[in-house]
Amino acid sequence: MRDPDGLIARAGVRGxxxxxxxxxxxxxxxxxxxxxxEAIDADTSQLLEIGGGTGALTDRLLAAGDEVxxxxxxxxxxxxxxxxFADEIAAGELTVIEGDALEVDLPDFTASVSNLxxxxxxxxxxxxxxxxxxLVLMFQQEFAERMVAEPGTSEYGRxxxxxxxYADVELVESIPKEAFDPQPAVQSAVVRAVPREPDYTVADxxxxxxxxxxxxxxxxxxxxxxxxxxxxxxxxxxxxAVVEAADEELLRKRxxxxxxxxxxALAGLAWDVGEPET
Numbered sequence: 184m185r186d187p188d189g190l191i192a193r194a195g196v197r198g199x200x201x202x203x204x205x206x207x208x209x210x211x212x213x214x215x216x217x218x219x220x221e222a223i224d225a226d227t228s229q230l231l232e233i234g235g236g237t238g239a240l241t242d243r244l245l246a247a248g249d250e251v252x253x254x255x256x257x258x259x260x261x262x263x264x265x266x267x268f269a270d271e272i273a274a275g276e277l278t279v280i281e282g283d284a285l286e287v288d289l290p291d292f293t294a295s296v297s298n299l300x301x302x303x304x305x306x307x308x309x310x311x312x313x314x315x316x317x318l319v320l321m322f323q324q325e326f327a328e329r330m331v332a333e334p335g336t337s338e339y340g341r342x343x344x345x346x347x348x349y350a351d352v353e354l355v356e357s358i359p360k361e362a363f364d365p366q367p368a369v370q371s372a373v374v375r376a377v378p379r380e381p382d383y384t385v386a387d388x389x390x391x392x393x394x395x396x397x398x399x400x401x402x403x404x405x406x407x408x409x410x411x412x413x414x415x416x417x418x419x420x421x422x423x424a425v426v427e428a429a430d431e432e433l434l435r436k437r438x439x440x441x442x443x444x445x446x447x448a449l450a451g452l453a454w455d456v457g458e459p460e461t
Contacts, residue, residue, distance in 0.1 A: 184246070185267075187213065187239040191364065194237045194263045198365045203300035204257070206236050207321075209362035213239055216319055217247035219355055219375050220294050225317040231292035233284045233307055234300055238264050244296055245271055252278045252290045285310065292316060301326075301367070305342070312349040315378040319355075327354050327372035334442050341399040344443045345392055350376035383447040386454040387461075393417055394450040398438045406441065406449070407434040420458035425449075428456050 187208040191197075198204040207213060220227055227248035235241050235253035237260065244251045245268075255261040261281035271277040280287055284307050292314070298321040299307050305326070311318055322330070330346045331354050332338035346352050358371040385391040397416035401409035407426055414422040426434065429452060433445065441449075453459065 184210070184214070185239065185242045186210075187237070188364075190237040190239055190242075190267065193267065194260065196237065196259065196263075198363075200365055200367070202257075203302045204236070205298075205301075205363040205365060205367045207239060207298050207362060208364045209358075212356075212358055212362050213243050215356065216240060216296050216373065217243050219319045219373065220247070220296065220317060223317060223375070223377055226293040229291060229293045231290065231295040231297070233295065233297040233311075235264050235279070236260060236298070238267055240296065240298060241268065241277070245276060248294075250276055250278070252280060252292065254280045254282065254284045254287060254289070256281070256283045289314075294318070295320070297321065309345065312346070312376070312378075315349070317378065318350070318374075318376040320374050320376070321358065321371055322374060323367075324357060324370040324372040327374045330354075330374055335440055337439075339439050340402065341396050344395050344399075344446055346376070347443055348381055348392070350378045352376045381443065381447070383444040384451075385447050386451050390418070390454055390459055390461075391447060391450045394453055395446055398446075402438045404437070405434060406436050406438060409438055410453070417453070417457075418460035419453060420460070422457060425453045425457040428452055 191206060198206050230244045230248040230251045232241055232244055232253045235255040241253050261279055264279045268277050294317040295311055296319040301323050304322050329338045329340060329342045331352050332343045353375050354372050355375045356373040360366040360370060394417045397413035398409045401412050410425050411422045
């Protein structure tokens with residue numbers, strides 16, 4: 184495996200915290216990341232990495248999978264990856280896409296392992312989730328804890344419901360700041376997401392996610408008040424009709440006490456009687 188510090192030296196770069204560039208340099212962590220796919224017997228024939236940096240994780244993914252595609256938005260780093268991994272590219276084992284992962288067309292992939300840029304980690308994660316592929320993603324620790332949180336906890340919120348709508352999510356490892364160069368201000372964590380269908384149905388997925396977002400903006404309020412106060416976010420034309428039709432016990436709850444299935448049922452009711460925008 185290529186030495187992470189040697190890659191940084193050959194690239195002639197320094198990570199830029201202002202641009203979310205924190206290079207993972209701990210060999211032990213780098214070696215472990217692909218194993219989180221192996222543990223669930225995931226298909227590693229076409230791996231996707233978002234944010235290749237100087238290629239330390241790319242190198243490990245090439246050993247773990249048949250083909251790897253890296254998306255890197257930094258022009259200089261993308262060029263370095265093409266030079267450093269010229270043999271792997273020539274062999275058809277690696278493809279480097281230069282561009283923003285939120286804008287480029289993503290290739291077909293069977294799984295993704297990525298150290299995400301923290302500033303856009305949520306947006307990238309929710310671009311990947313609908314693909315319904317196994318994911319091993321690095322986030323800020325607090326963000327990861329909110330993804331996996333259960334109802335009734337202080338961390339539980341919109342992110343929890345939305346993430347768990349798509350997959351079984353598990354925080355598999357916490358990563359100290361010292362594993363990066365330069366060190367970020369906070370600890371990081373690795374989340375593994377195994378796609379599965381939820382144990383409920385939704386009439387319209389976009390509306391369901393919008394409804395969850397709206398209600399959680401009023402997490403300190405009762406569900407009754409949250410529905411009425413957030414019609415401008417959820418797009419409900421008749422929020423009072425939803426309140427009148429909903430179960431009274433549910434309406435007295437706070438959003439952070441509702442399980443994803445309860446949100447789905449309430450969103451379904453809102454879709455039927457609340458005249459939402461489409």
